[in-house]
Amino acid sequence: MITEVVSTQRKKIHPHKFTLWVAIASIIMMFAGLTSAYIVKGSLPGWSTVEIPQLFYYSTAVILLSSVSVQMALKAFKERNMALYRQLITVTAVLGIGFIVMQVLAFMQLWDRGLTMEGSSGAGQFLYIIFGLHALHVVGGVIALLVMFIKAFSSRIRNYDPVSVELASTYWHFVDLLWIYLFIFFIMSI
């Protein structure tokens, strides 16, 4: 009953989309807090740097590709090309999972090089936490994609409302951009 009446109200941008933008601002603040903590600490004695594994460059390529595919999926959805949409959303989800796996592998490489959490502080401890938190946000995006994946393949639900697809793609682009920012931040500051 509520939703019926609400939809008669005047609105410019869909409230859920707006909510997502505010949530994105909030997530940005969290990473701004962490990266400024990094800057503050970088100037203190006992700071040690870290060599960034090659693997992170590959994962960057993967997440960039996934942004392209999610954008194409959105386009396909809007053109009601459901077969293509289903394929592209699958591709995006697979790329997303691939990204997360690569991040974990890169963490393991670093760990094997002797960069652990114990002891004195340095860029490495921040790297684990900042990249780890970013990966968690990607996991959130993958879960959203999986939900849409199930929706797209269940024949019962026929839905041509693009809002949830748009929400997912906006969020996906956001975690992509966030990654680019964080990655460049680390490359520049190490």
Added chain:
Amino acid sequence: MSDGAVLHGHPEVRTTHEVHHDEHHVHHHQETFITKYVFSQDHKMIAKQFLITGMIWGVLGGLMSVIFRLQIGYPDQSFPILEQILGRWAKGGKITADAYYALVTMHGTVLVFFVLTGGLSGTFANFLIPLQIGARDMASPFLNMLSYWFFFTASIVMLSSFFVQTGPFSGGWTAYPPLSALGDASPGSKTGMDLWITAMALFVVSSLLGGLNYISTVLNMRTKGMSMTRLPLTIWALFFTAVLGVLSFPVLLSGFILLLFDRHAGTSFYLSDIYMASTQQALPNEGGSAILFQHLFWFLGHPEVYIILLPAMGMVSEVLSTNSRKPIFGYMAMVGSLFAIAILAFLVWAHHMFVSGLNPFLGSVFVLLTLLIAIPSAIKVFNWITTLWRGNIRFTPGMLFAIGFVSLFISGGLTGIFLGNSTLDIHLHDTYFVVAHFHIVMGVASFFGMFCGIYHWFPKMYGRYLNNTMAYIHFWVTMIGAYLIFWPLHYAGLAGMPRRYLDYSSWESFNQFSDLNKFISTVAMIVFAVQLMFIFNFFYSIFKGRKVVTQNPWGSTTLEWTAPIRPGHGNWPGEIPEVHRWAYDYGKDGREFIPQTEPVNPDESKH
């Protein structure tokens, strides 16, 4: 029909009997007890859930202060009853040092976050935003429900920390490391601290979910004609509060995440060069900085004090104008000053760190920015007083609390100017002067805002009035009591009496305050007792209060009073009313008030 509603405690749906007897279902969807009172998605019910949870915390937090005030007032006496309440934390009726610190810490945490943030914003943002902007509900009722249940879970976790063997966290509500980072530092730093962080993380999630919703509701769901400049000031204030929360809580969360790693993974974000007396060990941590935590904490911490204060300011503006029967003075200046406060709130955090070794030059920048806040604050005070000036004042309980708020905000704001000067703060920091400052300007003042809101909107929440006699006693005792408690503490602070000490009697210089401390502790108990009377009044009136018979009992202009006395889910039975004017047409063209829903008459005067 209302009997059925009364039995169930929350008589706010007029058509209650339809809900309970399914035969004549009209347009109500199936509402069970669970969906109506427990997992409700109705913003009004969620507001009440926040309010009542907040009230329970309020009583607990107040009780803690009574207990530790006993210690401060009577350090040489023992109270057998304390042993009954606290068990081994008060062996022989004397509170132990650990328990004292745990109580002070939990008192601060509970009142700042669970009562004056969750209980205050949670209640009134939920209750007022949809009703005053003309919406059926929040942008996302589901997220809204989640927001409450995260708050509830946070409450349970925080409460559970009282029952672990090593006790709740005891390192102060600001949770500075190393006390908060090293389990061996004190009993409270063990499990108690883990529960504290968990509860706070859940609390942050709750605030974020709530805040997201409040912002997008205010911006997207206003009814036809409700432009931003026609919004009541309550909504503006709640809106800026939500913005502050959404942008500052995540930073606190990142601070907590680093803290968790320092606690459990051996990292050194906040730790460096530490020798533990309790374990006789030098720790391997190096290069960490406890100051870093202070930066992250106060980047939230200062906006947080305004998260607490702004909703109170908004409600006070609304209630003052309504009960002076005059338009609010300087509406746009009020909005502008809220905006200025919200911006400045992010730029002053380091004034809590003047004595932390902060670069004095940087300190002077923060002095300047801090003192700038006095300007928008003064604008607001000026406008409130001018609104009262020559008003046709009705001294309802809500109005009294609103006036009390203005008085407290002036008193507490002035001492802020002392503290904002780093040279003075070197002397005043960590003394009772700071305690007096923030209790008056934030603690008591925001409580007054909250009471003002409760007395004013209780009729809308429950369709009944609170008892007036009890309300007046509540106001006068609390008002006088608050000044008697906190005013003298300024002098103790100026004399250098430090905060957070268990026993001052071994200092010759502070013995002059021992009688004063006894007096303060006595007053604190009386004031606490009166709050219990308020709680009684609240619950008694839900069931037995005088019934509201007119839709608009205070003669208000705003939209919530155009809804039925006991609005159902969806707020207005028919169309949502359309808005034609701002919210403050009081005493205009010889009319006492003109509701926002009334079209503007061509020959009406301009405001």
